[in-house]
Amino acid sequence: MLYIIGLGLGDEKDITLRGLEAVQKCQKVFIEAYTSLLSFGLSSDGLSTLEKLYGKSITVADRETVEEKADDILSAAASSDVAFLVVGDPFGATTHTDLVVRAKKLGVEVKVVHNASVMNAIGVCGLQLYRYGETVSIPFFTDSWRPDSFYEKIQRNRKLGLHTLCLLDIRVKEPSLESLCRGKKQYEPPKFMTISIAIEQLLEIEQMRGENAYNDKTLCVGFARLGSEDQMVVAGTMKQLSDVDFGPPLHCLVIVGNTHPIEEEMLDFYELGKIQGQTS
Amino acid sequence: MLYIIGLGLGDEKDITLRGLEAVQKCQKVFIEAYTSLLSFGLSSDGLSTLEKLYGKSITVADRETVEEKADDILSAAASSDVAFLVVGDPFGATTHTDLVVRAKKLGVEVKVVHNASVMNAIGVCGLQLYRYGETVSIPFFTDSWRPDSFYEKIQRNRKLGLHTLCLLDIRVKEPSLESLCRGKKQYEPPKFMTISIAIEQLLEIEQMRGENAYNDKTLCVGFARLGSEDQMVVAGTMKQLSDVDFGPPLHCLVIVGNTHPIEEEMLDFYELGKIQGQTS
Numbered sequence: 001m002l003y004i005i006g007l008g009l010g011d012e013k014d015i016t017l018r019g020l021e022a023v024q025k026c027q028k029v030f031i032e033a034y035t036s037l038l039s040f041g042l043s044s045d046g047l048s049t050l051e052k053l054y055g056k057s058i059t060v061a062d063r064e065t066v067e068e069k070a071d072d073i074l075s076a077a078a079s080s081d082v083a084f085l086v087v088g089d090p091f092g093a094t095t096h097t098d099l100v101v102r103a104k105k106l107g108v109e110v111k112v113v114h115n116a117s118v119m120n121a122i123g124v125c126g127l128q129l130y131r132y133g134e135t136v137s138i139p140f141f142t143d144s145w146r147p148d149s150f151y152e153k154i155q156r157n158r159k160l161g162l163h164t165l166c167l168l169d170i171r172v173k174e175p176s177l178e179s180l181c182r183g184k185k186q187y188e189p190p191k192f193m194t195i196s197i198a199i200e201q202l203l204e205i206e207q208m209r210g211e212n213a214y215n216d217k218t219l220c221v222g223f224a225r226l227g228s229e230d231q232m233v234v235a236g237t238m239k240q241l242s243d244v245d246f247g248p249p250l251h252c253l254v255i256v257g258n259t260h261p262i263e264e265e266m267l268d269f270y271e272l273g274k275i276q277g278q279t280s
Numbered sequence: 281m282l283y284i285i286g287l288g289l290g291d292e293k294d295i296t297l298r299g300l301e302a303v304q305k306c307q308k309v310f311i312e313a314y315t316s317l318l319s320f321g322l323s324s325d326g327l328s329t330l331e332k333l334y335g336k337s338i339t340v341a342d343r344e345t346v347e348e349k350a351d352d353i354l355s356a357a358a359s360s361d362v363a364f365l366v367v368g369d370p371f372g373a374t375t376h377t378d379l380v381v382r383a384k385k386l387g388v389e390v391k392v393v394h395n396a397s398v399m400n401a402i403g404v405c406g407l408q409l410y411r412y413g414e415t416v417s418i419p420f421f422t423d424s425w426r427p428d429s430f431y432e433k434i435q436r437n438r439k440l441g442l443h444t445l446c447l448l449d450i451r452v453k454e455p456s457l458e459s460l461c462r463g464k465k466q467y468e469p470p471k472f473m474t475i476s477i478a479i480e481q482l483l484e485i486e487q488m489r490g491e492n493a494y495n496d497k498t499l500c501v502g503f504a505r506l507g508s509e510d511q512m513v514v515a516g517t518m519k520q521l522s523d524v525d526f527g528p529p530l531h532c533l534v535i536v537g538n539t540h541p542i543e544e545e546m547l548d549f550y551e552l553g554k555i556q557g558q559t560s
Contacts, residue, residue: 009394013298016288016395020297089396091403100406101545113291114401114507115296116369116394119409123371126380126393129399130417134442135410160413191552227394265381 002077002103004090006115009227012053019113023054026078026083032096033062033172050085058085062172070099077108092117118226118252122165125221125233126266127254133157135165138198138253140191148205154255155213161258166202168193168251169203192249195222199242199253214238219256221270222246236272244272282357282383284370284396289507292333299393303334306363308356310349312376313342313452330365338365342452350379357388372397396446398506398532402445404514405501407534408547413437415445417532418478420471428485434535435493446482448473448531472529475502479533480524494518499536501550502526516552524552 003022008014015023023029031050051058060082061069076082090112098278103110123129136150150166157164171191179186203216216239216264224232224246234244241253258269283302288294295303303309311330331338341349341364356362370376370392383390402477403409414437416430430446437444459466481495496519502514505527514524521533539547 006396008296008298010298013301014296016296017300018288018290018293021293059512089400091406092400092409097406097408097542097546101542101549104549112404114294114396114404116286116396117400117409119367119396120372120399121394123369124394126371126377128377129372129397130415130447132414134413137410156440160414201311203554258472262381266377267438269381269384277307 001081001109001111002073002099003081003083003111004096004100005083005085006089006117007085007087009088009118009121010229012049014115014227015053016113016115019115020054021109022081022113023056023083023085024228025081026056027080028073029054029056029083029085030061030073031056031085032087033060069164069226070102073099074103074106074108077103078106089115089117089119092119110205111210116227118167118223119165121227122221122223122252122254124226125223125254125270126233127163127221127256128260128263130160131163131170131257131260131263133160133162133257135163135167137167138169138193138201139167140171140193140197141204146201146204148209150202151205151209151213154202155182155211158213158255158257160280163257164223164255166198166253166255168195168198168253170250193251194249195224195244195246195251195253198251199238203238214255216242219267221256221267222251223253224248224251226250226252233270234272235267235270240272281361281389281391282353282379283361283363283391283393284380285363285393285560286363286369286370286372286397287365287367288395289368289398289401290509291473292329294395294507295333296393296395299395302361302391302393303336303363303365305361306336307360308353309334309336309338309363309365310341310353311338311365312367313340326544350382353379354383354386354388357383358386367516369395369397369399372399396507398447398503399445401507402501402503402532402534404506405503405515405534405550406543407443407501407536408540408543411441411443411537411540412538413440413444414448417447418449418473418481420449420451420473420477421484421558426481426484428489429441430482430494431485431489434482435491438493438537443537444535446478446533446535448478448533450530473531475504475526475531475533476522478531479518482517485542494535496522499547501534501536501547502531503533504528504531506530506532513550514552515547515550520552 005019045205136153154164174188175185176188217237221235285299416433434444454468456467456468497517501515502521
């Protein structure tokens with residue numbers, strides 16, 4: 001049996017009782033490293049906190065070796081109980097769908113233990129989840145690669161009065177260009193997009209397109225370390241938020257659509273200059 | 281301090297360690313009854329399971345007395361630690377935003393413990409969460425009230441190739457019309473919308489509008505008891521799903537938009553006639 005277990009957003013205490021029971025009875029425990037590296041601070045310290053809580057040693061399945069590890073995981077799961085731990089909810093990210101598909105094709109039973117993900121925890125700011133349009137991703141721009149497909153999506157959502165969740169780029173274990181040229185892989189340090197970089201890129205595209213999908217006065221909500229004890233939630237215009245220091249990762253951004261009175265009342269509490277960086 | 285604690289979707293084991301710790305240190309514990317009645321089977325049995333786990337007695341705050349109870353909850357939270365338990369994630373439903381707003385206005389500190397909600401757990405079927413458009417609600421039609429504002433929303437989502445989550449109506453503690461006429465409130469038995477009723481209503485509106493936003497051949501995914509041990513997930517056309525017996529509540533329905541290959545591979549596993557009612 002393959003258990004895919006969501007760990008939630010904050011730290012080791014965000015696992016559910018169901019998840020904890022499952023991981024404790026598994027013979028092997030893997031953790032996906034792609035997002036967990038950042039959000040759980042999975043230095044060896046963070047990992048040993050989890051290992052102590054579970055009473056199990058944990059193998060980190062990093063992104064590069066995921067193919068190889070997937071085979072290990074699945075062959076172990078064919079004959080014993082295996083846990084694959086995922087930050088947030090197992091299906092918050094696309095990458096885990098592939099593992100499930102492969103498991104099912106091999107006839108390996110899969111059980112999913114759900115948990116909170118960014119997709120629902122953003123509800124904390126008071127904007128209603130059913131009033132969001134399509135979610136967009138903001139990738140790091142490079143000199144030669146400045147993809148802007150998020151622009152039409154945000155524009156569409158805003159025309160309909162809907163809110164837009166912007167997921168901000170994370171780069172973990174990216175081989176450096178220089179090392180690739182030399183034929184020997186070396187990795188760039190992990191890189192995560194801050195809210196100010198996201199806003200800078202958003203405004204660059206708006207300036208280029210000039211269709212006023214949004215502008216620097218558009219109301220947004222910035223989130224840092226959502227679901228953690230020290231989470232930060234601030235509402236303000238794009239211009240205002242781009243000057244806020246949101247601190248360590250992960251960050252995400254919501255571009256606000258039309259608001260209902262109850263949504264406005266909640267947003268008020270998070271407004272810049274009122275109770276800045278309020279945690280809740 | 282007011283702790284608003286998500287219980288997740290399945291049963292008492294879906295609370296997080298963080299949530300359990302918080303509820304165990306609270307002097308008073310309330311549970312919102314609106315959805316919990318159905319999804320946690322909160323007969324007195326279900327309630328005592330929770331009480332045993334937490335080592336606390338729990339007060340049910342039903343929907344009708346929510347105003348009154350909100351005052352109780354908030355005045356208790358002003359001077360002690362109070363837990364307000366919510367099925368799913370605290371902000372999956374609009375009703376809890378109001379409680380938070382009132383707490384903040386009174387200067388009562390609020391801490392939120394997130395958990396899984398329907399909004400992210402539907403990811404289990406393989407359709408990517410970021411490819412959903414606006415969520416719609418399907419209310420029970422009556423002889424004189426057949427609201428169809430969901431139609432345009434589904435139509436828009438489908439034109440953009442996006443998936444649509446349809447939340448199906450729940451009626452708990454509705455006073456019967458007859459009893460209201462008599463001036464003495466009596467309640468209708470709890471009523472939840474099944475997937476077949478939802479599809480019947482959807483197709484009725486399509487027939488009336490005739491704009492082919494969808495039809496009985498449109499691919500959908502039906503979910504029952506999502507997140508529970510006995511959850512049921514079936515993919516099929518509207519016509520096919522309307523004949524499936526999904527069993528006890530809660531049900532919800534996703535109308536599929538354009539699909540990516542990895543989404544199709546996952547949906548295949550849930551297709552009617554293949555592995556019907558597969559749990560995962």
